[in-house]
Amino acid sequence: MYYNTNILKSTDGESICYYRWQANPDVPFKGIVQIAHGLGEHAGRYNHIAHLLQEEGYSVYANDHRAHGKTAEIKRLFGYYDGKEYFDDCIADMYALTNLMRAENPNSKFILFGHSMGSLLSRKYVIKYGKELDALILSGTASFIKVLGTIGLVTASTVKTFKGRERGNAFLKDFFFGEFNKKFKPNRTKLDWISTDEAQVDLFEKDPYRTEDFSLGVFLDIIKNSKKVNSPEAFKATPKELPILMFSGDKDPVGEMGKGVTRVAKQYEKYGISDFTFKLYKGGRHEMLNEINAEAVEQEIISWLNQRI
Template identity: 70%
Template sequence: MHYKTNTFSSKDGETICYYRWTANKNVPFKGVVQISHGIGEYAGRYDSIAHKLQNVGYEVYANDHRAHGKTAEIKRLFGYYEGSDYFVDVVEDMHELAELMKVNHPGAKFVLFGHSMGSLLSRKYVTQYGDELDALILSGTASFIKGLGNIGLLSTKAVVAFRGRTRGNSVLKSFFFDEFNKKFKPNRTKLDWLSTDEAQVDLFEADPYRVENFSLGVFQDVIKNSKYLNQEDAFKATPKDLPVLIFSGDKDPVGEMGKGVKRVVNQYEKTGINDLTFHLYEGGRHEMLNETNSEEVETDILNWLKERIHD
């Protein structure tokens, strides 16, 4: 591993673990990249792309979101969340980390990179703090999946009314993740939808930090915010001069096999984003950074940044 970990205290006193990949001192410093990971995973899984970024002169930071990874490990409460709005709390955690980054690197260029749920968190982040960014990268993002999303909203609302937001629910957990895996029957594992690279799938399936069962409030807030972030007002709140890179696999069920992510791209175009780049990789599933062509994807990211973030 090429990082060190530390913690910071969020505004509400929660202890948040973050990772730091120190920029290569032998090349000109380019800026800072903040990574926002997806649901059920953790920031350490981004070591490969973060290491490549640090080698070319970027300092990289990423925190484990609440209920995830080393942040959850502090209290031994994986998947547990007791707040009133997961996205509000996590976006504020991300901004708290960004403030720490600014202290360490005053005046530096600032890039935000989000994957899956992290891409939705990043899209919410830019509606509030977009003027503080120099570039935005979205991996495996999604439009609002109307059938699955509306059923999910109704289901979580009903179960929360009876059981509260903090308890888990195995039926709803299976409903969401199993729906994505159905696209790839017959299934070898529960995680076939993530990548065609079986070694990467097996690695994550055995990962002790992988979380499947969450407090109902997490599921409810992800769906609720997905619906909001795919409405016109949210796209309009993104700064027009912010360079945006969006990439996905055309076999990603979260992106509706390319259809949903194309709707997101079209909405950004419609609202007048001046510099928008879109890559849809043939045959790729949800985690393009863990796909069989991951080196191509990483190279595309580095080249895109090279054209927009100068020494």
């Protein structure tokens, strides 16, 4: 085990569980990396890349978002969210962790790493706090998926009117996760879309912290914020001097099989990010850190980071 876990209190008093991987004291210290995980997973799944970063001289922190992982376990309410704006609450939690990280590692370089939903959270985070960052890494991010997003937004808004934000919704769960998996029929599992590495797919399928049943408010706020972070205003508000590494698989349905994530890359370039790197891996699906070529991907991330930090 390379990490320990602890609890922090967010701005509204909510208890948030976070992981900490302390940098190897035998190598020169380089900085701190904060990881924002994706929908339905948890921070513990990033143990391998966090350990590699440890050995490179980085301390790594990651919290389980609300309704996820060990944060949800505190109240035994997996997937449940009764707040008003999921992304705003998650970003407040992330910033509370940022402040804790800085208190424990003063005057350090600071890198934010976001995957999938965590990448959308990170893209919104940098609009508000980007001047405090030294680098941003985005994995498996997305453009606003017009057909899927529009149908989902209309459906979620309609259901919310009658049932409220706190209730779960089987249709939306199946609609989102099922639509992604349809790209890989005939399906071996419900999670074929995440990786071509069957061992990794099976591992996640058995993960006791994997969650699919979320309150309606979670789905609704993800769709709304996906639209917001892909607006011209969001790209304009991203600090131009912030180094950004963005990577995805060209068979990732979240990135519209390379097309959507390429649109995001073009927007960052259009709005003048001075140090922008985009990697689209051939044959890769949603989780490049769990793909068959994960080792090469990890080394490219570390190389990119070391060149800038």
